[in-house]
Every structure is written in C-alpha cells, then in structure tokens.
Amino acid sequence: MLELLQSLGDGFRIALTPTNLLFALAGVLAGMIIGALPGIGTVVGVSLLLPLTYGMDPTSAIIMLAAIYYGAQYGGTITSVLMNLPGEAATVATTLDGYQMARQGRAAKALGIATIGSFVAGTVGVIVVTLLSPVLANFALKFGPPEYFALILLGFTAISAIGGSSLVKGLTSVILGLLISTVGLDIMTGRPRFTFGEDWLLGGLDFVVVAVGLFGIGEILDGMMTPGGHPIIKTSLSWRNSIPSAAEWIRSRWAIVRGTLVGLAIGVLPGAGSTLASFIAYSVERNASKHPEEFGKGAIEGVAAPESANNAASATAMIPLLTLGVPGSGTTAVLLGGFLLWGLRPGPLLFTQHPDFAWGLIASMYIGNMMLVLLNIFAIPVFASMLRIPYAIQAAFVVIFALVGAYSISNNQYDVLIMIAFGLLGFAMKRLDFSPAGLILGLVLGPLAELSLRQSLTLSRGNWAIFFERPISGALMVLAIVALAWPLARRALVQRGDLIEADG
Numbered sequence: 001m002l003e004l005l006q007s008l009g010d011g012f013r014i015a016l017t018p019t020n021l022l023f024a025l026a027g028v029l030a031g032m033i034i035g036a037l038p039g040i041g042t043v044v045g046v047s048l049l050l051p052l053t054y055g056m057d058p059t060s061a062i063i064m065l066a067a068i069y070y071g072a073q074y075g076g077t078i079t080s081v082l083m084n085l086p087g088e089a090a091t092v093a094t095t096l097d098g099y100q101m102a103r104q105g106r107a108a109k110a111l112g113i114a115t116i117g118s119f120v121a122g123t124v125g126v127i128v129v130t131l132l133s134p135v136l137a138n139f140a141l142k143f144g145p146p147e148y149f150a151l152i153l154l155g156f157t158a159i160s161a162i163g164g165s166s167l168v169k170g171l172t173s174v175i176l177g178l179l180i181s182t183v184g185l186d187i188m189t190g191r192p193r194f195t196f197g198e199d200w201l202l203g204g205l206d207f208v209v210v211a212v213g214l215f216g217i218g219e220i221l222d223g224m225m226t227p228g229g230h231p232i233i234k235t236s237l238s239w240r241n242s243i244p245s246a247a248e249w250i251r252s253r254w255a256i257v258r259g260t261l262v263g264l265a266i267g268v269l270p271g272a273g274s275t276l277a278s279f280i281a282y283s284v285e286r287n288a289s290k291h292p293e294e295f296g297k298g299a300i301e302g303v304a305a306p307e308s309a310n311n312a313a314s315a316t317a318m319i320p321l322l323t324l325g326v327p328g329s330g331t332t333a334v335l336l337g338g339f340l341l342w343g344l345r346p347g348p349l350l351f352t353q354h355p356d357f358a359w360g361l362i363a364s365m366y367i368g369n370m371m372l373v374l375l376n377i378f379a380i381p382v383f384a385s386m387l388r389i390p391y392a393i394q395a396a397f398v399v400i401f402a403l404v405g406a407y408s409i410s411n412n413q414y415d416v417l418i419m420i421a422f423g424l425l426g427f428a429m430k431r432l433d434f435s436p437a438g439l440i441l442g443l444v445l446g447p448l449a450e451l452s453l454r455q456s457l458t459l460s461r462g463n464w465a466i467f468f469e470r471p472i473s474g475a476l477m478v479l480a481i482v483a484l485a486w487p488l489a490r491r492a493l494v495q496r497g498d499l500i501e502a503d504g
Contacts, residue, residue, distance in 0.1 A: 031071020
C-alpha cells in the first residue's frame with residue numbers, strides 16, 4: 001500500500017506540472033464542447049485530435065486525450081437536459097427526467113445534481129482504477145459471449161423503467177431498435193443485410209442520426225403541435241440555486257451511490273460501455289425508488305443515477321486498457337492506437353516499464369475531475385439562461401444543430417433524410433406513448449447482443465442451455481427474467497389489493 005501511494009504521489013508530481021495542467025484543462029474544455037455538440041461524439045473527437053499529438057510528450061498527449069474522454073460525459077449532459085438532444089448514447093437516459101426538470105424551471109438543479117453525481121462517481125472510479133485494477137481486470141476476463149449476452153439482456157429490462165405506461169409498448173420500442181441495428185453488414189459473415197442495394201447503408205444507421213431525429217426533431221415537432229406547450233421558462237441564474245436542497249440531496253444520495261456501483265461494475269467490461277451502465281442504473285433506481293411514478297416526469301434521482309453511472313463507467317473503462325491492453329469502449333480503442341503510436345504497449349508491464357506515464361495519467365484523472373466540477377458548477381447559470389430564449393428561436397437553433405450534426409458525420413445528405421424520418425417517427429412515438437429511449441437502447445446494444453448470442457450458440461453448437469450452465473451468465477439471466485416479471489407481478493398485486501379493498 002505504501003508503494004502504491006508513493007507511485008501515485010510521483011504521478012501527481014508529473015500531472016501538476018504547468019504543461020500537463022494546461023493540457024488537462026484544454027482536454028476537459030474540448031471534451032465538454034464535443035459532448036455537447038450532436039454529430040461529433042467522443043470517438044470522432046478523440047480521433048480528430050489524435051494527429052495533433054504527433055511529436056508531443058506521450059504523457060502530456062494521453063492526459064489531454066483522456067481529459068477529452070471523460071469531459072465529454074459532462075458536456076453531453078448540457079444539451080440532454082436543456083434541449084432533449086443527446087449528443088452521446090450514454091446521456092440518452094438523462095433526457096428522460098433532465099429535460100422534464102428543465103421544462104419545470106429546474107434546469108439548474110438538474111445540471112447541478114448531474115455535475116455532483118458525475119464528480120463523485122468519476123472520483124470513485126479513479127480510486128478504483130488506482131487500487132483494484134488487477135483484481136477487476138481478472139474479473140473482466142471471466143466474461144465470455146454468454147455472459148455478455150446475459151448482461152445485455154438484463155440491460156434490455158430497463159424498458160420496464162423507460163417504457164412509459166405500458167411494458168408492451170416499451171418492449172416494442174426495443175425490438176424496433178434491434179431490427180434497425182441489423183441494417184448493414186452481417187456481423188459474422190460480412191454479407192449485406194437490408195441495404196436494398198444502397199452502398200451508404202452498408203455501415204448501418206448511425207446512432208447520432210437516429211437519436212437526434214427521435215429526440216431533437218421529434219420534440220420540436222411535438223412543441224409546434226402543442227399550443228402554449230412551450231412558454232418561456234423562468235429559471236434562476238444564480239449558481240447557488242444549482243446546488244441541491246437538503247430534501248433533494250436526501251432523495252439523490254443513494255441514487256448516486258447505486259449509479260456509481262453499477263458504472264464501476266459494467267465499465268470494466270470490454271465493449272459494455274457507459275451506455276449500458278446508464279440505462280441499467282436508471283432502471284435500478286426506478287425500481288428502488290419510493291416514488292417510481294415520478295420517473296419520466298422530472299425526478300431528480302432519474303438524473304443523478306445515469307449521470308453517476310456513465311462517469312464511473314468511463315473511468316473504469318481505462319482498467320482493461322491499462323492492465324490488459326484491451327479497449328473497453330470505442331474511445332479507449334482510439335487511445336490504444338495512440339499508445340502504440342507513441343511506442344507504448346499497454347498491459348501488465350506498463351506500470352513497471354513506464355511508471356511515469358501510467359501514474360501520471362491516473363493522477364491527471366483526479367485533477368481533471370476537479371477541474372470539471374468547478375467549471376460546470378460556475379457555468380451552470382450560463383447554460384440555464386438558454387431556456388430564457390423564446391421557444392421559436394430555440395427550436396430554430398436545435399434544427400440547425402441537428403442538420404449540421406447529421407450531415408457532418410459522413411458528409412452524406414442521406415443521413416439528413418434519415419434524421420428527418422426518425423424525427424417524424426419520434427413525434428408519432430411521443431404522441432402514442434411509445435418510448436424513443438427504448439428504441440435507442442435496442443439500436444446501440446443490438447450489434448453486441450447479436451454477436452454475443454451467435455458466438456455463444458456457435459460455442460454450444462446450438463444448445464441454449466449454455467446461458468444457464470455458466471454461473472455468471474446463469475445469475476444474470478435469472479436477474480433479467482425477474483426484472484421483466486416484477487413489473488407485471490407488482491401490477492397484478494396492486495390490482496388484487498384494489499379488488500380486495502373494493503369487496504371489503
């Protein structure tokens with residue numbers, strides 16, 4: 001333990017040099033901007049900035065790129081809360097209650113609890129990276145295709161929390177997302193599927209295009225069709241009002257704890273990512289809440305839990321990268337390319353052969369989290385003031401951002417048409433009480449779910465018992481079944497209680 005603290009102290013001496021502090025600050029600012037702008041995303045943002053690190057000191061370069069990574073988790077919250085416009089898949093769950101809080105004049109509170117939860121979870125995540133990297137890396141190695149499929153199936157049960165008033169409608173949304181995720185090249189054979197001979201469909205439908213259409217354009221259409229539905233929102237411009245009250249803190253404290261734990265557990269798994277963590281955390285929190293009926297209507301716990309989860313997951317996603325050389329997400333895969341570019345091979349020997357690099361990076365994550373919480377807390381009044389702009393002007397800017405974001409992904413006009421089509425679908429789903437978030441969940445997790453399922457059945461030669469024979473996957477499958485059955489059982493018990501009370 002003493003040796004570990006000494007190594008961490010050496011890391012802080014490296015991270016606190018003026019040059020590295022400047023690169024960390026530049027990274028978190030760039031990450032916030034990248035996360036807030038739909039159409040860019042952390043993978044694209046880090047990829048675009050990676051060439052700028054040629055010739056730089058490797059430690060300074062990785063400090064800046066890592067700061068962009070976790071800074072974007074904060075930035076994606078801004079547009080998710082203020083405009084219902086998630087720029088990252090990991091912030092989709094935040095829109096469910098964050099945007100409703102903003103419409104109620106509580107945008108500063110939503111951004112405040114998101115910032116606090118993100119800071120707590122991100123800091124705990126870095127502590128876990130510092131102390132438990134080898135243990136958690138070994139745990140991650142026990143996850144094969146059956147375990148991944150069972151975990152994703154458990155993630156799909158989040159539709160019981162986000163599916164609105166009907167579990168059937170929630171399931172329908174997820175299945176629709178799964179179907180859309182099959183467009184493109186077959187994962188196992190590489191053959192085109194549902195592309196109708198169009199080359200631009202070979203890569204599938206991009207998440208950002210679909211999400212911006214469903215949430216951004218769909219919300220704009222709904223606002224235009226609702227007379228008086230979007231008056232100018234009066235919100236406080238004092239940063240003190242962004243700090244949760246005692247009652248709000250009491251409601252949120254366990255949501256932050258549970259979201260952090262979910263994020264820590266899922267973030268360490270290669271490929272699982274912060275998106276799955278945020279949805280599971282939201283589902284767990286709704287089921288644990290004493291006021292589940294308030295979720296989707298502006299529950300502050302519905303912001304605290306997913307925001308804590310996605311930031312904890314982004315921190316622990318560094319564990320398989322640093323200790324095994326296995327990227328835990330798309331962004332860490334780009335970071336792995338940077339490691340190799342600088343002549344460094346991540347893995348068990350990284351901490352012994354290049355301790356300055358490894359510990360300097362870990363120490364910079366503590367510093368970056370502190371920078372982010374200070375920047376966000378004092379900038380919240382500026383963000384919240386956007387809601388004082390008349391809705392017609394807000395809508396115009398949202399549409400402009402959406403069009404530019406959709407086109408900038410691949411400079412393809414078809415993406416713009418797809419976004420508009422999903423905007424119409426999002427409007428219809430909102431009016432019919434279907435869950436756009438359920439569709440996004442199916443779309444984002446669909447490819448990994450399909451790959452894990454087909455690999456598992458290949459290993460077992462078509463025997464479905466493989467999902468129940470292995471301890472971890474078996475336990476996750478049972479949890480998924482219980483999570484799906486529980487809302488139905490609870491509803492039946494409530495109805496039975498009502499009948500008994502009526503008879504009495």
